[in-house]
Amino acid sequence: MEDNVQEFCPLDGSGWSFAAIPPKNARDKIMSAASHLFCNHGFAATGIDTILTRAGTAKATLYHHFKSKEELIAAVLEAEGETWRGWFFGRLSEVKGPARNRILAVFDILEDWFADPGFYGCPFINAVAEFDTGNDAVRKAADLHKQHLLTWLKAQAMEMKAPDVTETARSIAVLFDGAIVAAQHARDPSFARTAKAMAECYLDQQRG
Amino acid sequence: MEDNVQEFCPLDGSGWSFAAIPPKNARDKIMSAASHLFCNHGFAATGIDTILTRAGTAKATLYHHFKSKEELIAAVLEAEGETWRGWFFGRLSEVKGPARNRILAVFDILEDWFADPGFYGCPFINAVAEFDTGNDAVRKAADLHKQHLLTWLKAQAMEMKAPDVTETARSIAVLFDGAIVAAQHARDPSFARTAKAMAECYLDQQRG
DNA sequence: AAAACTATAGACAGAACGGTCTTGTTTTTT
DNA sequence: AAAAAACAAGACCGTTCTGTCTATAGTTTT
Numbered sequence: 001m002e003d004n005v006q007e008f009c010p011l012d013g014s015g016w017s018f019a020a021i022p023p024k025n026a027r028d029k030i031m032s033a034a035s036h037l038f039c040n041h042g043f044a045a046t047g048i049d050t051i052l053t054r055a056g057t058a059k060a061t062l063y064h065h066f067k068s069k070e071e072l073i074a075a076v077l078e079a080e081g082e083t084w085r086g087w088f089f090g091r092l093s094e095v096k097g098p099a100r101n102r103i104l105a106v107f108d109i110l111e112d113w114f115a116d117p118g119f120y121g122c123p124f125i126n127a128v129a130e131f132d133t134g135n136d137a138v139r140k141a142a143d144l145h146k147q148h149l150l151t152w153l154k155a156q157a158m159e160m161k162a163p164d165v166t167e168t169a170r171s172i173a174v175l176f177d178g179a180i181v182a183a184q185h186a187r188d189p190s191f192a193r194t195a196k197a198m199a200e201c202y203l204d205q206q207r208g
Numbered sequence: 209m210e211d212n213v214q215e216f217c218p219l220d221g222s223g224w225s226f227a228a229i230p231p232k233n234a235r236d237k238i239m240s241a242a243s244h245l246f247c248n249h250g251f252a253a254t255g256i257d258t259i260l261t262r263a264g265t266a267k268a269t270l271y272h273h274f275k276s277k278e279e280l281i282a283a284v285l286e287a288e289g290e291t292w293r294g295w296f297f298g299r300l301s302e303v304k305g306p307a308r309n310r311i312l313a314v315f316d317i318l319e320d321w322f323a324d325p326g327f328y329g330c331p332f333i334n335a336v337a338e339f340d341t342g343n344d345a346v347r348k349a350a351d352l353h354k355q356h357l358l359t360w361l362k363a364q365a366m367e368m369k370a371p372d373v374t375e376t377a378r379s380i381a382v383l384f385d386g387a388i389v390a391a392q393h394a395r396d397p398s399f400a401r402t403a404k405a406m407a408e409c410y411l412d413q414q415r416g
Numbered sequence: 417a418a419a420a421c422t423a424t425a426g427a428c429a430g431a432a433c434g435g436t437c438t439t440g441t442t443t444t445t446t
Numbered sequence: 447a448a449a450a451a452a453c454a455a456g457a458c459c460g461t462t463c464t465g466t467c468t469a470t471a472g473t474t475t476t
Contacts, residue, residue: 040341044253060423060425129334132250170390173390175382177390178385180389181333202406257434266454266455269452
């Protein structure tokens with residue numbers, strides 16, 4: 001259990017992970033440590049004490065800021081999602097051209113994400129996979145995250161005058177999830193390009 | 209924590225889950241109980257005692273058959289994979305017509321799987337999501353499982369005389385994973401059809 | 417300067433964890 | 447009928463878990 005992994009992920013100087021910003025106060029230190037450990041070793045498998053050791057904070061401090069481990073998990077997921085979306089949609093907003101370009105750029109950005117040495121798959125997919133039944137807070141956070149993406153995709157599909165906006169968004173979302181899982185399992189970022197090729201194919205057909 | 213969920217999944221009288229076959233000996237009872245609990249509540253979150261209670265067996269019996277919890281997890285994954293593949297490829301072998309039909313039928317079968325009330329996503333995807341770093345046995349089992357599918361897909365792509373057999377197989381695999389995750393998260397089996405439509409689109413393009 | 421806040425350090429509790437072991441019963445094999 | 451294997455029931459061990467509590471110290475606010 002060495003853990004001297006390089007986890008600062010520049011990603012062109014705009015690392016997506018909020019673990020990239022060196023935390024100052026104890027709360028952020030806890031969040032950062034928890035985020036890393038949860039993603040690396042799982043939520044249940046990561047103990048409070050391990051988080052505290054890594055964060056270099058006291059136990060009372062953790063329980064001052066979060067009333068339980070569950071709440072910490074929820075907070076970490078929420079923060080991780082927000083930071084990720086900020087990075088992702090920020091990158092997307094730089095893309096020039098019509099909506100089609102923007103949709104396809106999704107997969108280029110995904111590839112950058114996959115190539116990050118600190119990529120362990122989507123935290124939300126992983127969280128739902130681990131809890132599934134039971135933990136509603138986790139599912140809700142995941143739903144919200146996915147909804148953000150879906151809303152954005154629908155807007156693009158509308159701009160493209162796609163015949164079925166919802167179905168187009170769903171289709172790209174399937175490619176999105178598929179690329180994440182495939183890249184995570186095979187540790188191969190190029191699955192983003194495979195997904196992109198299918199997206200191109202699909203959008204071409206939409207044009208009729 | 210009620211858990212009086214209907215878990216016998218006929219699926220046209222040929223339920224995929226080996227939990228569907230009422231187990232006789234203690235070993236199978238343990239495997240069946242463990243499988244259900246692992247999928248529902250996660251691997252780490254499921255304790256040995258919980259498995260024993262559900263299985264109605266004694267602790268010594270479990271440790272007579274499996275030398276550790278890790279080994280039990282590995283055994284469950286292996287059995288689950290084998291049974292699933294038996295069901296899946298069995299269904300596929302019934303499909304008439306050219307290879308293209310068989311590839312598209314994959315998504316029809318997936319939809320049946322998704323519609324099963326006992327569907328919690330792919331056990332392998334979930335397992336990798338939970339362990340990721342560390343547990344090599346889990347990753348190996350997942351790799352093997354995926355390899356089975358990939359090999360089958362390549363054979364179909366070859367029969368179809370696809371220009372790039374490997375890339376075709378990878379593409380369908382992305383749709384496969386994407387459909388599973390999307391259906392699991394949204395609890396909506398129709399994502400299989402969304403994936404199927406994209407597969408059709410992609411295979412049509414392959415023909416030139 | 418006083419009060420309020422934020423933090424550290426670590427003992428502690430109670431439960432749950434994985435795993436071992438013993439004792440005795442049932443089932444199967446020979 | 448005898449021997450061997452599989453099983454039940456559950457006490458038990460050492461560890462780890464989440465979460466609480468006390469005591470102390472630095473920092474910010476009023």
